[in-house]
Amino acid sequence: MRFSLAIACKNIRRRPVRAALMCIIVLFLSFTAFMGGYLIISLQNGLDGYRARLGADIIVVPSAAQGHGTVDNVLLHGITGNYYIPQDSLRKLDGIEGIEKNTCQFYLTSAKASCCSARVQIIGFDPVTDFTVTPWINSNIDSGISDGDIIIGSDIAYPADGSIRFYGESYHVAAQLEKTGTGLDNAVFTNRNTIDKMAHSAAGTVERETLKDIDPENAASCVLIKVKDGYDISAVADDINIHISKVRATPSVSMIESVAQGFGNVSVFISVITVGIWLISVIIIIAVFALMMNERKKEFAVLRVAGASGKMIVSAVSAEAAVISITGSVIGLVISLILTAPLSESIRNHFSLPFMQPDMMIMLFLSVGSVVMPFLIGVITAVLSAFRITGNESGLLLREDA
Amino acid sequence: MKLTAEKIGRMYFRSGRDTNFFYAVQSIDFEPEEGKVTVITGRSGSGKTTFINMLCGLLTPSCGKVMLDGKDIYALSDRERSLLRNRSFGIIPQGQTGLQCLTVAENVLLPVSMYGRAGEKEDKAKKLLEMLGIDDLWDVYSNELSGGELRRMSVARALINDPGIIVADEPTGDLDGDTTVLVMELLKKRSENGAAVIIVTHDKDVMPYADTVYTMEKGVLKKQ
Numbered sequence: 215m216r217f218s219l220a221i222a223c224k225n226i227r228r229r230p231v232r233a234a235l236m237c238i239i240v241l242f243l244s245f246t247a248f249m250g251g252y253l254i255i256s257l258q259n260g261l262d263g264y265r266a267r268l269g270a271d272i273i274v275v276p277s278a279a280q281g282h283g284t285v286d287n288v289l290l291h292g293i294t295g296n297y298y299i300p301q302d303s304l305r306k307l308d309g310i311e312g313i314e315k316n317t318c319q320f321y322l323t324s325a326k327a328s329c330c331s332a333r334v335q336i337i338g339f340d341p342v343t344d345f346t347v348t349p350w351i352n353s354n355i356d357s358g359i360s361d362g363d364i365i366i367g368s369d370i371a372y373p374a375d376g377s378i379r380f381y382g383e384s385y386h387v388a389a390q391l392e393k394t395g396t397g398l399d400n401a402v403f404t405n406r407n408t409i410d411k412m413a414h415s416a417a418g419t420v421e422r423e424t425l426k427d428i429d430p431e432n433a434a435s436c437v438l439i440k441v442k443d444g445y446d447i448s449a450v451a452d453d454i455n456i457h458i459s460k461v462r463a464t465p466s467v468s469m470i471e472s473v474a475q476g477f478g479n480v481s482v483f484i485s486v487i488t489v490g491i492w493l494i495s496v497i498i499i500i501a502v503f504a505l506m507m508n509e510r511k512k513e514f515a516v517l518r519v520a521g522a523s524g525k526m527i528v529s530a531v532s533a534e535a536a537v538i539s540i541t542g543s544v545i546g547l548v549i550s551l552i553l554t555a556p557l558s559e560s561i562r563n564h565f566s567l568p569f570m571q572p573d574m575m576i577m578l579f580l581s582v583g584s585v586v587m588p589f590l591i592g593v594i595t596a597v598l599s600a601f602r603i604t605g606n607e608s609g610l611l612l613r614e615d616a
Numbered sequence: 617m618k619l620t621a622e623k624i625g626r627m628y629f630r631s632g633r634d635t636n637f638f639y640a641v642q643s644i645d646f647e648p649e650e651g652k653v654t655v656i657t658g659r660s661g662s663g664k665t666t667f668i669n670m671l672c673g674l675l676t677p678s679c680g681k682v683m684l685d686g687k688d689i690y691a692l693s694d695r696e697r698s699l700l701r702n703r704s705f706g707i708i709p710q711g712q713t714g715l716q717c718l719t720v721a722e723n724v725l726l727p728v729s730m731y732g733r734a735g736e737k738e739d740k741a742k743k744l745l746e747m748l749g750i751d752d753l754w755d756v757y758s759n760e761l762s763g764g765e766l767r768r769m770s771v772a773r774a775l776i777n778d779p780g781i782i783v784a785d786e787p788t789g790d791l792d793g794d795t796t797v798l799v800m801e802l803l804k805k806r807s808e809n810g811a812a813v814i815i816v817t818h819d820k821d822v823m824p825y826a827d828t829v830y831t832m833e834k835g836v837l838k839k840q
C-alpha cells in the first residue's frame with residue numbers, strides 16, 4: 215500500500231497536466247451535482263410553500279366584487295375591491311355539505327394619504343381557523359402573531375423604528391417575509407383583531423366609505439374552503455352558489471395546477487440539464503480514464519517486470535484516482551457553496567420564482583453527496599480500466615509502445 | 617536455483633487471411649545451467665522474446681510447464697508469481713523500459729521499494745550505476761536519458777535484488793563497444809557467482825562471453 219501511494223504521488227507530480235485535467239472533470243461533476251440538486255430542491259421548496267398558500271379548494275367572494283374577486287386576485291394579491299360578505303351569508307356556509315375546513319379573511323387597502331405610510335394590501339386572517347397563510351408565515355418566523363403586530367411582504371420598506379402607520383395608528387412590524395415573486399410581496403399580514411381595529415379607524419375616512427355599512431367583526435372579504443376527501447369540488451362550489459346569496463364560489467384548482475405546472479416545468483428543465491451534464495461528464499470520465507490507462511500499458515508492464523502483482527498496480531491506480539477525485543470534488547463543492555448565495559438572489563430577482571433555500575440537514579446531505587458520488591465514479595472507473603489492462607498478460611503488454 | 621522448461625510452446629492468434637493461429641514457440645525443452653552464460657540467437661521473429669518471457673513468468677505457455685526448483689510457476693497465484701519474479705528473476709526486457717515519473721535511482725530501486733525496504737539498497741544501486749558508468753545520472757528523470765543510458769539503467773534494475781536467474785533480451789542493443797564490455801563483464805561476474813544468465817542477442821561482441829549457444833529457428837531451439 216505504501217508503495218502504491220508513493221508511486222501514485224510521483225505520477226501526479228510528474229504529470230501535473232494529466233492530473234489537472236482529470237481533476238477538472240471531477241470538479242465539474244461535483245459542481246453540477248450540487249447545483250442541480252440545490253436548484254431543484256429550492257424550487258420544490260418554493261413550490262410547496264406556494265401550494266400551501268394556494269391550499270384552498272374553493273374561494274368564496276362577495277358577488278358584488280365581480281372582476282375584482284378572481285382567484286388570482288384573492289390568493290396572490292389579497293384584493294376583492296372593498297366588497298364584503300355579510301354575516302348571514304357566512305352563517306349559511308355551515309349548512310353546505312362537503313366542507314372540511316373554512317376560514318375567513320378580511321382585506322383592507324391602505325390609503326395613499328398622510329394617514330398611512332404606504333399604499334399596500336392588508337390581509338387579516340384568523341390564526342385559529344387559517345390553513346393557507348399560517349404554514350407559510352411559520353416557515354418564515356418562529357413566533358406566532360400577536361395583536362397589534364403586522365408581518366410584511368419582502369417588497370415593503372419600513373422605517374427604522376420598526377413600525378408602520380395605517381389610518382392614523384402605528385403598528386409594530388414583527389417580521390418580514392422572504393420574497394415570493396407574487397403580489398404578496400407587497401402585502402401586510404395581520405390577525406383578525408388587529409384588522410378589525412384598522413377597519414374601525416378606516417371607516418371614518420373618505421377613502422373607505424363602503425366600510426361604513428359593514429361590521430368588520432362579522433363580515434369577510436372572502437372565505438377559503440377546503441373540501442372533504444371524496445367530494446367533488448365543483449359540485450360543492452355549485453351548491454354554495456345555489457344556496458347562498460350575495461356570494462360567488464369558484465374552485466381554485468385550475469389556477470393552482472397551472473402555477474404548479476409552470477414551476478414543475480422549470481424543475482424538469484433543471485433536472486434534464488443536470489442529468490444530461492452528468493451523463494456527458496461520466497462518459498467523458500470513462501473515456502479519459504480508459505484512454506489514459508491504455509497509454510500506460512507499457513508502464514504497467516514495467517512494474518510487472520520488476521515484480522508488481524496485478525493487485526499492486528490496481529491499488530496504485532486507485533490511489534492516484536482517489537487523490538485526484540477527492541481534490542476535484544472538494545474544489546467543486548467549495549465553488550458551488552460560494553455561488554449559491556448570489557445565484558439564489560439572481561433567480562429570485564430575475565425570474566420571480568418561489569425559491570426557498572434547503573435547510574442545513576439537506577445542504578449537508580447535498581454537500582456530502584456531491585463529494586462522494588464524483589469521488590466514487592472517478593475511483594471506480596479508474597480501477598475498472600486498470601483491471602481491464604492488468605488482466606492482459608504482461609508479456610503482451612511489454613510489446614506496447616509507450 | 618534450478619529453472620526447467622518442459623515442452624513449452626506458445627500459440628498466437630493472427631488476424632490474417634488463412635490460418636488464424638500459429639505456434640511462435642513449439643514445444644521446447646530447456647534447462648539453463650547455473651553459473652553459466654547461455655546465449656540464444658536467431659532471426660527476427662523466430663520466437664526468442666516469446667520464449668524467454670515464458671521462462672520468467674511474464675507470458676503463460678499454451679502448452680508445457682516452467683518449473684523453478686520443482687514448482688510449476690504458472691500454477692502459482694499472480695501474487696506469488698509476482699513475488700517470485702521480484703526475488704529470483706532479473707529481467708532486462710527488449711526495448712526501453714524506464715518509468716518516466718521516476719528518477720534513475722528510483723527506477724533502479726523499483727524492485728526493492730515495491731516490497732518495502734527501499735533505503736537499504738541505495739549503496740548497492742550506486743555501485744551498480746558506477747560500474748555501468750552512469751552514476752552521475754542518479755537524480756535525473758528517466759525521460760531525459762539516451763537510449764544507451766536507459767538500457768544500462770534497466771540492467772542495474774534487473775541486478776539490484778541479486779537474482780538467481782537473469783534473463784536479458786538484447787541487453788547490448790543500444791550500446792557502443794566499450795559499454796557493451798561493461799555490461800557483459802557485469803553479467804559474466806553474476807554467472808560466476810552462481811546465477812543462470814540467459815541472453816538473447818544478435819550482437820557478435822556478446823559471443824565471447826557465452827558458455828552455451830542456442831539458435832532459435834521458427835520456434836524451435838537448437839543447441840550449437
Ligand SMILES: Nc1ncnc2c1ncn2[C@@H]1O[C@H](COP(=O)(O)OP(=O)(O)OP(=O)(O)O)[C@@H](O)[C@H]1O
Nearest residue numbers: 610628629630640659660661662663664665666667
Ligand atoms: N501478441 C502477438 N500476437 C500475434 N503474434 C505475435 C504476438 N507477439 C509476437 N507475435 C509473433 O510471434 C513471432 C515471434 O515473436 P517474437 O517477438 O518472440 O520474436 P523475436 O525472435 O523476439 O524477434 P526479434 O528478434 O525481432 O525481437 C513473430 O512472428 C511475431 O510476429
Ligand SMILES: [Mg+2]
Nearest residue numbers: 664665666710
Ligand atoms: Mg525479440
